[in-house]
Amino acid sequence: MRGGANPDYYYGMRYIGERSTDPGLLVLASLAGGPKHGYAITTDVEELAGVRLGPGTLYGALARLEERGLIESLPAEDRRRPYRLTAAGATALSEQLRAMERIARSGLARLRVAGATR
Amino acid sequence: MTRRAARFTINLYPLAFRRRYGDELSALLDQTPVGVHTLFDLLLGALDAHLRPYEGLTGALSVGERLRASASGVLACWVVFAAAGFGFAKATEDPPYSAAGDSHGLLAAAHVGVEVLAVVASLAVAAGALPLILAALGHARRDRRVRGPVALPVLAVAVYAGLTALIALIARSQSAQHAPHGTTGAHLAGIAWALAGAACGTVCVLASRRALFAIPASGKRLLCALVTGTVVTVAMVAIALTAAAYAIALQVDAPRLAASPNGPFGFASTNLAFAAQLIVMLVTGSLATLTTYRGWRALVREPAT
Numbered sequence: 274m275r276g277g278a279n280p281d282y283y284y285g286m287r288y289i290g291e292r293s294t295d296p297g298l299l300v301l302a303s304l305a306g307g308p309k310h311g312y313a314i315t316t317d318v319e320e321l322a323g324v325r326l327g328p329g330t331l332y333g334a335l336a337r338l339e340e341r342g343l344i345e346s347l348p349a350e351d352r353r354r355p356y357r358l359t360a361a362g363a364t365a366l367s368e369q370l371r372a373m374e375r376i377a378r379s380g381l382a383r384l385r386v387a388g389a390t391r
Numbered sequence: 392m393t394r395r396a397a398r399f400t401i402n403l404y405p406l407a408f409r410r411r412y413g414d415e416l417s418a419l420l421d422q423t424p425v426g427v428h429t430l431f432d433l434l435l436g437a438l439d440a441h442l443r444p445y446e447g448l449t450g451a452l453s454v455g456e457r458l459r460a461s462a463s464g465v466l467a468c469w470v471v472f473a474a475a476g477f478g479f480a481k482a483t484e485d486p487p488y489s490a491a492g493d494s495h496g497l498l499a500a501a502h503v504g505v506e507v508l509a510v511v512a513s514l515a516v517a518a519g520a521l522p523l524i525l526a527a528l529g530h531a532r533r534d535r536r537v538r539g540p541v542a543l544p545v546l547a548v549a550v551y552a553g554l555t556a557l558i559a560l561i562a563r564s565q566s567a568q569h570a571p572h573g574t575t576g577a578h579l580a581g582i583a584w585a586l587a588g589a590a591c592g593t594v595c596v597l598a599s600r601r602a603l604f605a606i607p608a609s610g611k612r613l614l615c616a617l618v619t620g621t622v623v624t625v626a627m628v629a630i631a632l633t634a635a636a637y638a639i640a641l642q643v644d645a646p647r648l649a650a651s652p653n654g655p656f657g658f659a660s661t662n663l664a665f666a667a668q669l670i671v672m673l674v675t676g677s678l679a680t681l682t683t684y685r686g687w688r689a690l691v692r693e694p695a696t
Contacts, residue, residue: 310415311415311416311418311419312418312419312422312423315419315423327428327429327431327432327433327436328397328416328419328420328423328429328432328433328436329429329432329433329434329435329436329437329439330432330435330436331419332412332415332416332419332436333436333439333440335412336408336411336412336440336445336447336448337445339447340445340446340447340448349414349415351418352414352415352417352418353415353418353419354415
């Protein structure tokens with residue numbers, strides 16, 4: 274399924290597709306490994322992409338993703354609340370990563386060709 | 392210190408956002424290193440949350456809370472706006488500006504327009520605040536927790552009025568002794584007075600907001616605050632536009648006067664001071680418009696009971 278007629282999916286795709294280092298995409302990629310709370314997402318994203326998300330950026334992204342139905346919160350543990358991907362979030366992330374993979378593959382191939390003709 | 396500042400910054404987020412994510416944000420701040428970049432990140436996050444509100448959080452506030460947030464938001468904007476307006480009044484009070492107004496109709500009309508609108512806005516602030524102040528005073532008699540937020544603005548205004556009277560007395564005695572104007576001492580006193588004014592305004596806004604959320608207020612009083620807040624907002628926008636017309640007219644009709652060093656403490660030209668004041672007026676006017684709009688939107692969606 275590629276989102277079908279689900280508007281959340283397309284808005285989500287547009288939102289997370291703006292930049293490859295978009296906080297929304299990084300958060301979705303982190304949550305692909307399982308539910309996490311804010312601090313765990315921050316450290317995971319730092320390991321994954323070398324990007325340290327500030328607390329304002331992180332919670333801005335979490336709020337937007339939750340608003341679009343791409344993630345959902347689980348019951349709070351103390352003051353921390355874990356989040357997990359929804360089915361729409363997993364689809365949106367998968368599509369976005371595939372698109373990035375295609376771009377990376379063809380970009381690298383073009384670089385190889387350009388290198389050979391130089 | 393930075394961590395405390397970061398925690399305070401969470402208060403700058405919209406109430407609905409704080410209610411949903413505030414505890415989590417605070418827990419995250421307890422676990423992560425906090426630096427100046429964190430403060431900056433939180434400030435940008437708060438600005439983004441105000442300018443692009445999260446639709447998913449609209450149900451997080453009741454209509455009463457939304458109206459309270461709008462009323463205190465307009466008050467905060469008005470306090471900052473009034474400071475800029477005071478700067479405008481001080482910059483244009485000297486005789487050369489009156490003389491320029493006498494010979495150029497638009498200048499005089501714009502100046503009078505700003506004054507009339509400022510009086511209208513001040514009366515509207517008083518009309519909207521008075522019923523809520525009375526409700527807060529009545530509630531403070533029964534609830535000890537509300538006494539602090541109710542007493543703080545009164546105390547802050549009293550201290551500020553005392554400081555103003557003291558500075559005015561010193562200035563008068565200096566004037567009587569024919570001391571030269573514009574000395575370093577006078578400038579320092581002026582800066583201290585301005586900073587005290589900013590502190591007084593901040594205390595008034597924060598304490599009144601706390602009191603407003605702590606007291607039960609009837610729908611009528613909140614509706615009155617929203618209506619008067621709307622009047623204040625319209626007046627703020629109109630003052631900003633009229634002040635802009637004055638600044639343009641002064642530049643066209645009296646360019647020398649516009650370029651003269653008549654800004655705060657003589658540090659800046661009248662033009663530069665006008666530019667800074669207009670930016671503050673337009674920003675606060677826009678924020679007041681936004682919060683007033685949200686109040687009306689909440690009321691239209693679910694009328695207050």
